[in-house]
Amino acid sequence: MLDERQAPRALGSLPPRRPRAATIGCYLLLGAGYLLGSLWLQRRALADPGGVLIGHVTADADMFAWWLNWLPFAMAHGENPLLTDWMHWPFGLNALWNTAVPLLGVLLAPVTVTAGSIAAFNVGVVLGPVVSGLLLVAALGPFVTSTGARGWIARGAAGALYAFSPFHLAHAVAGHLNLTWSVLPPLLLLLAHHLFGRGPVARPWLLGGLAGLAFAGQLVLYTQTLAIGVIVLVLTAVLLALRYPRRVRAQLPGLFRAGVACIGVFAVVGAYPLFLVLAGPNRPRSAIRNVHATGADLANVLVPTRMTALRLTPDVTGEQLRGHIGEQGGYLGLAMLALVVVAVVVVRSTVLRVLAAVAALTWLCSLGTGLVLFDRETGIPLPWLAFARVPLLSDVEPVRIQIITALCVAAVVAIWIDRMPLTSPGTRAGALALTGFALVSWLPADAQEVRPAPVPEFFTAGAGGLGPADVVEIYPRITAAWDDGAQGLRWQAASGPDFRMRGGYFIASDPDDDVVVQSRWNRYQIGAQWVADGKNDPSDGYAAEANAELRRLGITAVVMVPGRAVDGGDEDRVVDWTRRVTGDPGRFDGGAWLFRLPVAAPVG
Template sequence: MTTTDIGAGVRAARGGAGSTPTPGLDPGPRDVEPRGPGPGSLPPRARPTRARRWPAALAVLVAFCGLSVLLFRDGWTDLGGTVYGGGDAVLFSWYLGWTPYALTHGLNPFVTQFLNAPDGVNIMWSTGVPLLGVLAAPITMLAGPLVTFHVLTTLAPALSGWAMFLAVRRWTAALPAAVAGLLYGFGPYLIGASYGHLHLSFVPFPPILLLLMDDLLVRQRNIRRTGVLLGVAVAAQALISEEVLATSAVVAVVAIAILCLQYRDQVRARAGAAIRGLAICAGVAAAALAWPLATQFFGPQRVHGSIQPPDVAVSDLLTFVTPTPLQAFGPDFAVRESLTFTGNAVEVSGYLGLPLLALLLFIAVRLRRNRLVALCAPLAVVAAVLSLGPHLHVGGHNTGIPLPWRVLELGPVLHNALPSRLSLYVVLAAGIMIAIWLDQARPPRLRAVTIGVSVVALVPLVPASLLAFSPATPAFFTGSQVSNALPGGSTALVVPYPYPQQNVAMLWQAQADFRFAIPGCYCTVPDRNGRSSFHPEPDPLNSALIAVATGASTADDALRQPGLRATFDRFDLDAVILGPSDHRDELVKLLTELAGGPGRHVDGVDLWLLDTP
């Protein structure tokens, strides 16, 4: 090539266009003269050898793991008894238990008959994180799924932040890269996702995809190997979260479009090799994902239409400057204002704060000639605009003003993505910009100033203490009684009946090593029209169980409902199990009548064994 390497200034961000390339790399000859003093033109410092780089990387990993343990300390003081995320924690614990169970018992890990019996569930339409289930299988088999969930919840910010550190380390020194990793791994997005959304909090792959795309589009060394690695990373991300993969693809397309506008000739010259690499990537990913995707789109219990309600989980225009309950510092009036925004409170994750926004604006202007800043600044803006959703929301009110996401949500996959979650990429781009700015500071006095300013800008993002919960598990499910009472492959009605607002029965089933299948679930299943629902359609039995458990009905009223007995008999149950529940006496009365006689109390549950024909 005879043109300037797009990434030469990116990789040599500390030294501008005329900087010496990274040792060991061959970005190609350059035809741009070195700039004089100014942003992006400082001479590069010598890069440390690999032997010197890894101790710093390990130190950052240890530090991030320490921060994560501190953040989730309540769960570590009661390991296996306390977790974060309520019903979502139960859901992911079930998934983490199911994958190794299915694989060790010759079952398809992507579908199950153990939930929503007898119809089953197509897990690929939910958030089954099968890759994490496989990787963490030794922990699950040793300590149980709830411990596995807590370990992965703790590792998620640490490993995600560390991956960001390793990515940014390509262009900066260790300390600036660590700051980028800290913002990415412990910023508002990931803290919010830590409340039970393991598929969203475990995000080390977006920074890895960034590195591989840099290798493919910019460095272009060993295109075949890069294409293979990119395909493996794409498949791995899909097996953790298809949504994150889809939004990463959107952001990658935006980044490529920005590069095309900025470096048209260079991009054109590199397009052929990049396309070959992407073709290899597509082939590898398609081969790796053939089984799960075939199950998802052609297997049983598949769903159609949108899974999430549209235009709800979006970033309010005020989100970026309004602290939420997730932040340790913030005036009460501002936190109350954040609670008026549409969507779940933990999905309001776009907060940056005025100091950080001001710093990012300053960096965008001051280092506008730096190639990486010139890419990340507009990328952050586009990601922020996309996170606003299909219509502009201000102060919790939908103004009806259309926004770009309205077009994107018409396409496949993206209509099931929640726009507010694109705040992940705002933080990713912001972290890179701050790292480049910190890395540019050469004189000690200037470096001290930049570090001080960065601290002031990042302090408002310090997370508040996370709220934990402790699901109670009767000894019946973890001891020998369950295997003595129920043969493998049984079907048991477990009460409280599992549905989105109360799904602890799923945890009990997983802790009993899937000894029995259960009616009901909290996961994505089709309704009678094939549209998605988070629980089975209402029937006389589940409606009665939920109404009595919540106090909305008495047992006598429920027993008068038509079709109740017929629905109960249709499930062909082997047992009924009543665990700890509100309105227990009424539930005992209801279940005794349905089971045809009294049950017996065994290790914290009431058990009815039913005669099957």
């Protein structure tokens, strides 16, 4: 369906082959450049990669580190890597409903086993943009007509734009490991070329099978990106069918065969993960988020955050955008928008115009169900409202569709650099100036952050004799709160894990609640917070009730880590309260207090 009348070759054909060594050399050079850029941005983690976590916005970094630790542990101990009851015991967790990144758990397992899950997380955040950028470089091969230096400059610039786009910068500072690995969108670009290129689909069974493998891989990387990718692929097909209705009939047989192969391979390879998503245990029984509150802020398209180096607006303006900085990755800017518009008008390329149209549509979808401007609801409904009540799709956060917009913009820039007019000095100067301004406008700021990730020696030195039969209550309570709310997850992971936990930070359900997202309050934790806040000591009766509740919940020990309470407070009183509840004077060792208590029959 795509038509390149002005190109020297059709999109369905392949570019002339460059010598293999030269091609490999170009990829190595670009990969080294992207890696150096990523290392520079995250250099604050290099001095102590096992002692700090990249990102300083949410508790997600600790959660990712926990899951990276879980997969090799589970495989080494005969556990199911996609189900666990070592957190949220005894109900357990479904990895496919959590951002468990099993695929990255496998890829990063050597780092996890040798250097720990904190280091593995940091390595993953550094490598994610590099791999994503290189995949776009590869995917752009059929779209960039120049085979010399100009072609590689075009593809390399686009790969850098994608790798270090405002989207990736935002999610890196949020510690969103899964979203720094945006590998599916470039593969979808290449897939769209082979599916919708001019002429019948070549080798549809093979193509469909490879697409099925890619979708299955994304299923065990991050399901939201899979859903977004499929929606955008269908959207692109519809867009092309409306533009070229006479070519639809010729394409249908190949598309049908490729679709059958894709669905077949995906159903076989991804059967068990897909079962866990649709009908597996411990999945949430209702929507896990409010879809109406997860759209992008309209102002972000022109207002950058502190993650972008060149900002024409005051920093305080960026702070007025909806959401936290980790979800404010939709910046395009005037210079980049101008470049896209000029490219659409000047370059006679159907592919470029389709990419620009998809960029516009995905940007519109990323705004969510209603228009928001500087965090204010305008009451204007938007297209994503159609998905608000669709099962599963209603859990997609539309703000994260911005990754497709970033990909399309980067691809448009590649085609523009490849074909921009350089015939006259005036035209050349204008084209180069506009291109330079646009590229510079996306330069990342030196604003990536890390936060200390200390682990008390108690957990790294055997966890006081705790074992797999133990179920531990940790104080400070594990929550989704920023500023170390989920630090208990990294403590448990650092121990092996050697013990199970009742609480945690996760997405799940239990017999009483359709959705649970963090460790639950119990009388012990309520009393601990009460005394830490300086209030009167709970009564002996309440202490007895707290003891009975812990025993009923199956808790065999309480571990209290002083000096690590998120909200501070009088921790000496917390130690006394824990003694009253457990009946154990406790033992302080390796920076933590351990209190043992006998356990009754646990709750089912």
